[in-house]
Amino acid sequence: MNSLLLVSPALKKFRRVFSHRNRVVLALLSGGSALIAILIYYGLYRFLEYVGRAPMLGDTFGPILGGLLVSKLLEMLFMTLFFMVLFSSVIAALSSFFLNEELPTLMSSPLPIGMIFRSRMLLMTIESSWMVVVFFMPALYSFATALNANWPAYLLFPFFMLLSVLLPNLVGGFTALALAAFFPIRQMKKVFQFLSIIVLTALIFFLRSLEAEKLLNPSYFKDISQYILSLEVPLINYSPSSWLHQASMALFRNNTSEALIKIAPLVGITIVGLLLLNLFARRYYRQSWQMSMEAVDNQVLGLEWLRRVLVWPFRWTDPVFRVIANKEITTFVRDPAIFSQIFMMTAIVFVYGYNLSILPLKDIPSLYSGELNDTLVFLNGPFIGFILASIGMRFVFPSISMEGRAFWAVKSSPVSPRKILITKLILYLLPMTFLGIILCMVTNSVFKVSHPVLMYMSYINVLIITVVITSLAIGVGAVYADFSADSPLKIAGSYGGFIYMLLSGF
Structure with a gap:
């Protein structure tokens, strides 16, 4: 028996969801999904093509500086992808490793703890990354088309995407196991949900504060020329996003061997991370899960006054409406x-x-x-x-x-x-x-x-x-x-x- 057998119930449940649907409905959903992917790909491609030409900067400097800007946008995309998956993986790991309803049955079975952990890790990775992969793959392919990449780039990019989501999931899994040894799991999950929203919001404000739309106005050229000339400097040296960016740019230059050399450190770190996480889980996973079962999840907050204020306007409504409104508001406030x-x-x-x-x-x-x-x-x-x-x-x-x-x-x-x-x-x-x-x-x-x-x-x-x-x-x-x-x-x-x-x- 291996870890894939423990994942098979989830896969069967997924197949059962689609097998019970009408074929016409599935065809419409597939067509709609493909249409959205094409729109994302084509819309971003047209934007990147325009930025790459940078006609507002002239025929001489436009293509040079525009190419640097497209390269920097790709690096920012990889960095955003890494942090999004990282925070999502920590929250998913806390749920998958410690709060899933199947765990008491698995933990009481004679299965090796390493096998149980690997199955939970695989499900956690899929849960935290599938939506990111679906929406980011068309975007990455649009970069490849805008930078005139050859066919090897389209074949290797799924491998790059796999690395970009696997490493943050490893970090998220290790973080969840480490936190479980010192803090109550349910409380830490709520804290990370809040922190993830804060960090992603701050990242959005940071990207908007750059005001890249000024590139469309030639009157700002004097103010941003030095900024554009510094675009070749990596955002963070020796980081996963930097390695992925450098490997991708080498791939777009049709230099496959250089791309593989640039991506080699990330591959090595990922393999070592898998081995270390497996050893760490064998030693501490069962102990951390047992500690999580001892924590009490307090669902009630001291916001009774807010609940009373929100419920008060419904006192004169229909009794059925009043009861349902009271229940919904109470559930929301006590969350x-x-x-x-x-x-x-x-x-x-x-x-x-x-x-x-x-x-x-x-x-x-x-x-x-x-x-x-x-x-x-x-x-x-x-x-x-x-x-x-x-x-x-x-x-x-x-x-x-x-x-x-x-x-x-x-x-x-x-x-x-x-x-x-x-x-x-x-x-x-x-x-x-x-x-x-x-x-x-x-x-x-x-x-x-x-x-x-x-x-x-x-x-x-x-x-x-x-x-x-x-x-x-x-x-x-x-x-x-x-x-x-x-x-x-x-x-x-x-x-x-x-x-x-x-x-x-x-």
């Missing part, structure tokens, strides 16, 4: 991750407003006009919809599944399922509408809409988008409910979550 959720929503609004405020429209007099601003207000509706869809994925979509195994009480109640779904829809529609209106107000304020009719139309457009997205989240969440899931993040990353985001994109 220990509430602060990270509120912080995430606030960060999204601030990043959105900041992106709009630094658009260099006034620096391009030939383009700046009231008509352009009005057009941008109308075209900004889909971006607001994307933000609302991402928030709906985290908060609205898991609402049915989070009923858990106690859903039998809801099913046996005298309230019809239709009534329950409509009540949840109205309840979640209120904060989603409030957030959409705020985003629309920010847009209208930044672009200074000149026509009142267009301003009212923008609000109506956002209201329609909000209703559609919230309805999709409730409906798809009910059809693809997973009452065995222990985390909203796991529900959002499921097959149903993929369908919801796919439908929201259209």
